[in-house]
Amino acid sequence: MFEEIRLICPVCGAALNREEKSYVCVNRHSFDIARQGYVNLLPVQNKHSLTPGDTKAMLMSRRAFLERGFYMPICRSVCERLKKYSPGKIVLDAGCGEGYYTEKIHNEGFSVIGADIAKEAARMACSRSRDILWTVATAAHLPVADESIDAAAAVFSLFVNGEYARVLKSGGIVTEVTAGSKHLTELKELIYSQVFEQNKSPSPCGEEFELLECANESFVFETDHEGLIELLGMTPHVHRIKKENEHALDNVENITLTADYIIRVLRKR
Numbered sequence: 104m105f106e107e108i109r110l111i112c113p114v115c116g117a118a119l120n121r122e123e124k125s126y127v128c129v130n131r132h133s134f135d136i137a138r139q140g141y142v143n144l145l146p147v148q149n150k151h152s153l154t155p156g157d158t159k160a161m162l163m164s165r166r167a168f169l170e171r172g173f174y175m176p177i178c179r180s181v182c183e184r185l186k187k188y189s190p191g192k193i194v195l196d197a198g199c200g201e202g203y204y205t206e207k208i209h210n211e212g213f214s215v216i217g218a219d220i221a222k223e224a225a226r227m228a229c230s231r232s233r234d235i236l237w238t239v240a241t242a243a244h245l246p247v248a249d250e251s252i253d254a255a256a257a258v259f260s261l262f263v264n265g266e267y268a269r270v271l272k273s274g275g276i277v278t279e280v281t282a283g284s285k286h287l288t289e290l291k292e293l294i295y296s297q298v299f300e301q302n303k304s305p306s307p308c309g310e311e312f313e314l315l316e317c318a319n320e321s322f323v324f325e326t327d328h329e330g331l332i333e334l335l336g337m338t339p340h341v342h343r344i345k346k347e348n349e350h351a352l353d354n355v356e357n358i359t360l361t362a363d364y365i366i367r368v369l370r371k372r
């Protein structure tokens with residue numbers, strides 16, 4: 104369970120305490136727990152649009168695709184790193200989406216808080232487990248106390264050096280997954296007229312962190328048409344396709360795709 108996770112008020116930074124169906128700070132800023140179970144800790148001043156983050160359609164595609172199990176090797180890799188390197192049991196999953204990886208991390212025995220800037224993500228994630236603390240929050244201002252977290256996961260989301268360093272205990276770790284240069288290249292070849300291989304190098308760890316491990320992992324998987332459409336729907340590519348390529352996937356019945364990603368483990372100095 105998550106009682107040991109120390110939430111802070113996103114308005115004034117004071118500790119938040121649970122009072123029946125709300126979290127309240129000493130300055131009486133109050134945040135209701137939604138019927139589904141998440142708490143919205145994203146004040147308007149930290150929102151850069153009316154509905155920030157992934158859309159409901161993207162989140163539904165993501166859930167459908169991930170539930171097929173194709174990305175289980177990525178999930179195993181993340182959980183293995185957390186078990187190997189985390190100095191304790193409290194894990195924050197930043198940019199957790201609809202909660203696929205968050206739930207698996209929780210199942211490994213960690214106390215987990217999931218944070219996503221999209222309210223719909225937190226809402227959907229609640230159906231995965233009531234034993235995870237689901238929040239609407241930005242990774243730029245995480246709603247947890249200084250030095251209160253043992254490990255953070257950032258899976259295809261974002262790594263904000265300073266803010267992660269603030270919330271991690273000394274010796275705490277970040278497990279980060281970012282797309283590699285060949286990630287989903289077969290999909291890109293179908294929807295774009297030209298695909299340039301990008302030299303993907305993860306962002307610098309900054310002076311707050313030391314690099315413990317960096318591995319480029321990859322595997323191939325085969326999906327049918329439906330899985331391919333779900334995959335497209337959960338990525339930003341769905342918004343980038345040009346009109347002339349709109350039907351590029353229509354006749355693809357089966358396809359073999361490459362998942363290529365970089366997994367890094369950083370430790371707070």
Ligand SMILES: C[S@@+](CC[C@H](N)C(=O)[O-])C[C@H]1O[C@@H](n2cnc3c(N)ncnc32)[C@H](O)[C@@H]1O
Nearest residue numbers: 156157198199200219220221241242258259260
């Ligand atoms: C590519 S998805 C990855 C979701 C999840 N980690 C997964 O792999 O299934 C990126 C997620 O980050 C969220 N996001 C984007 N900007 C964010 C921010 N500033 N703070 C927290 N979450 C953010 C999006 O809403 C989206 O759910």
